[in-house]
Amino acid sequence: xxxxxxHLAIVQARSGSSAxxxxxxxxxxxxxxILATVPDPELPVLSxxxxxxxxxxxxxxxxxxxxxxxxxxxxxxLDVIRAAIASAxxxxxxxxxxxxxxxxxxxxxxxSAAGLRALAAVGIAPPADPGAxxxxxxxxxxVAMDSAFGPTQCRSLFYxxxxxxxxxxxxxx
Amino acid sequence: MTSTSRDxxxxxxxxxxxxxxxxxxxLLRSMADDEFVIGCSDSEWTGIAxxxxxxxxxxxxxxxxxxxxxxxxxxxxxxxxxxxDVLAYDREPNxxxxxxxxxxxxxxxxxxxxxxxxxxxxxxxxxEALAGGSWAPLAGLVGKMAREERYHAMHIGTWLxxxxxxxxxxxxxxxxxxxxxxxxxxxxxxxxPGEDDLVTAGILAAPMSELADRWRAAISPTxxxxxxxxxxxxxxxxxRGRSDHxxxxxxxxxxxxxxxxxxxxAAW
Numbered sequence: 130x131x132x133x134x135x136h137l138a139i140v141q142a143r144s145g146s147s148a149x150x151x152x153x154x155x156x157x158x159x160x161x162x163i164l165a166t167v168p169d170p171e172l173p174v175l176s177x178x179x180x181x182x183x184x185x186x187x188x189x190x191x192x193x194x195x196x197x198x199x200x201x202x203x204x205x206x207l208d209v210i211r212a213a214i215a216s217a218x219x220x221x222x223x224x225x226x227x228x229x230x231x232x233x234x235x236x237x238x239x240x241s242a243a244g245l246r247a248l249a250a251v252g253i254a255p256p257a258d259p260g261a262x263x264x265x266x267x268x269x270x271x272v273a274m275d276s277a278f279g280p281t282q283c284r285s286l287f288y289x290x291x292x293x294x295x296x297x298x299x300x301x302x
Numbered sequence: 303m304t305s306t307s308r309d310x311x312x313x314x315x316x317x318x319x320x321x322x323x324x325x326x327x328x329l330l331r332s333m334a335d336d337e338f339v340i341g342c343s344d345s346e347w348t349g350i351a352x353x354x355x356x357x358x359x360x361x362x363x364x365x366x367x368x369x370x371x372x373x374x375x376x377x378x379x380x381x382x383x384x385x386x387d388v389l390a391y392d393r394e395p396n397x398x399x400x401x402x403x404x405x406x407x408x409x410x411x412x413x414x415x416x417x418x419x420x421x422x423x424x425x426x427x428x429x430e431a432l433a434g435g436s437w438a439p440l441a442g443l444v445g446k447m448a449r450e451e452r453y454h455a456m457h458i459g460t461w462l463x464x465x466x467x468x469x470x471x472x473x474x475x476x477x478x479x480x481x482x483x484x485x486x487x488x489x490x491x492x493x494x495p496g497e498d499d500l501v502t503a504g505i506l507a508a509p510m511s512e513l514a515d516r517w518r519a520a521i522s523p524t525x526x527x528x529x530x531x532x533x534x535x536x537x538x539x540x541x542r543g544r545s546d547h548x549x550x551x552x553x554x555x556x557x558x559x560x561x562x563x564x565x566x567x568a569a570w
Contacts, residue, residue: 202446203369231373231442234449277453278359282366286355302449 153188160186160193160218167217170209171281174247177210181239184230192224198235200302201282237301248299254287256301264289265296274298321437322503325496327382328399329506330440331389332494332544333428334374335400338390339551340421341367342558346408359457363418366450373443380439391562395555399544401489406482407550412475415461416483420521420533422454424490427517436504459524466528480531487533488514492543 164186165178177183177197185196195214199207211227218225237256240248245255254265263270269291276286277300284297345364351357375386403421408414429451432444465476491514500506508516518535525532561568 199446201366201369201450202373202443203365203367205365231446232438233442234446236449276355276359277457278355278362280358282362282369300453302452 156188156193156221157186159221160188160195163217163221164195164214167210167213170206170213171283172248172253174251175240175244177214179241179244179247181241181244182210182235184233188223192226193218193221195225195227196230196232197227198231198233198239199229200235202231204282206281235302237299240299252294252296253284254296254298256299258301262287262298264292264294266294267292272296321381322496322499322505323381325494325499326437326440326505327378328494328496329500330374330378330381331399332401332492334371334378334389335398335544336404336421336425336490337367337374338371339398339400339404339554340418341365341371343404343408343554344414344418347414352411360414363454363457366454370447370450377439377443387562391559395547395552396545398547398551398555400547400551401486401492402543402547403483403486403489405547405551406486407553409479410475412465412472413479413482415458415465416476416479418454418458419462420480420483420487421490422451422458423521424487424517426451426455427513427520428490431507431513431516432505435506440505462524462530463528466530477530480525484531484533485536488517489543491517 161178164183165176167177169175169177169180169182172180180200182197182200183195184198185194187194187196195218197207197210197214207229211229214227215225240255248255249265252265254262257263261270262272262274264272264287267289269289271290272287273290274285275288275295279286279297283300283302285300286295287298288295341364344360344367347357347360348364349357351360371390372386375389378384378389379386401421403417403424406413406417409417426448429444429448432440433448435441435444462476465472467473491510493510494500497506497509501509515535518533522532
């Protein structure tokens with residue numbers, strides 16, 4: 130699940146002992162494994178890790194802090210995502226804080242390769258430059274955009290002239 | 303520096319110069335109110351836009367703007383130790399600081415497109431002048447906003463071209479709307495109290511009057527090519543550009559504060 134833009138930083142507790150370093154590193158691994166099972170509520174075939182919205186994970190004496198990047202600033206699913214992450218990490222027995230940040234913008238190229246395959250499997254084409262979009266069903270390039278605005282803020286509506294199927298495309302931002 | 307502004311600046315290098323809080327307050331308030339008011343105003347089309355796809359598009363655009371407003375009110379609330387909901391909902395109509403461009407009521411579809419075209423193009427110039435600014439929390443947010451606004455500009459630009467090329471009633475209505483809005487377009491660039499401090503601090507690239515000139519230069523080629531009326535080049539007269547909102551806004555305010563006023567403090 131390692132994904133280029135994801136920055137996982139372990140902020141070490143002040144003790145600095147090698148035992149504590151080891152414990153924090155293994156906790157980090159545990160957190161990453163758990164986050165990779167938390168689905169995005171609007172694109173449930175993707176985990177929040179595959180979607181590339183996990184920007185930073187910090188573990189210190191105050192608990193676990195996860196910083197996420199909104200795909201869209203006004204994404205109405207953010208509260209649900211925050212709650213899902215907090216609930217998934219609750220079993221680790223430490224306080225969990227999930228915050229949103231705009232330190233770096235989420236961009237559609239933060240989606241992992243596995244994520245792109247999962248999207249294609251449910252008929253959602255990956256973000257592409259204008260003219261480069263291909264039908265997720267038949268791979269034809271004979272497609273037309275019906276509307277830039279689809280069922281969620283992050284998706285557009287397309288139509289494939291070759292297999293005559295409507296499909297969605299993740300917006301390129 | 304208060305502890306809140308120190309929190310906001312935590313991602314920056316130490317020993318940053320003090321933030322020009324009053325001027326930053328005015329800037330964030332003006333931007334948040336602009337996005338909030340156009341978002342509320344255009345969401346009135348939900349369910350009654352000319353075609354189904356447009357219904358979805360205009361609702362999505364409005365949702366984006368309300369999201370931007372939420373983030374900007376959040377930033378302002380941290381800066382002045384306030385509450386974003388109080389900023390959005392608990393002010394009297396005359397305390398909002400959105401541009402007068404947004405004070406004409408929903409109007410017809412041509413009015414909606416004309417207003418949005420003038421607003422989106424002006425907002426793009428403003429965002430460009432803030433991108434890469436010295437205050438990291440705002441620079442980050444603005445960079446993200448600009449990525450979303452590109453879709454808005456593309457969409458509204460397409461509608462402007464279509465109504466202009468359609469001739470007949472569509473074009474007549476578009477021309478009438480642009481004429482009605484002409485002098486108010488530049489109110490997005492109403493000088494802000496203390497804006498020189500923002501320029502000095504490296505938060506804003508240039509004074510509002512200069513941004514207004516950039517905006518006119520940016521839209522002139524398109525409007526000229528389509529034979530549509532250009533906004534006059536006279537500067538925005540005074541602080542009236544962001545106050546004295548009038549009856550259409552009082553009505554809109556009564557709509558968007560209705561739930562809040564009927565049950566103060568409720569969460570939903």
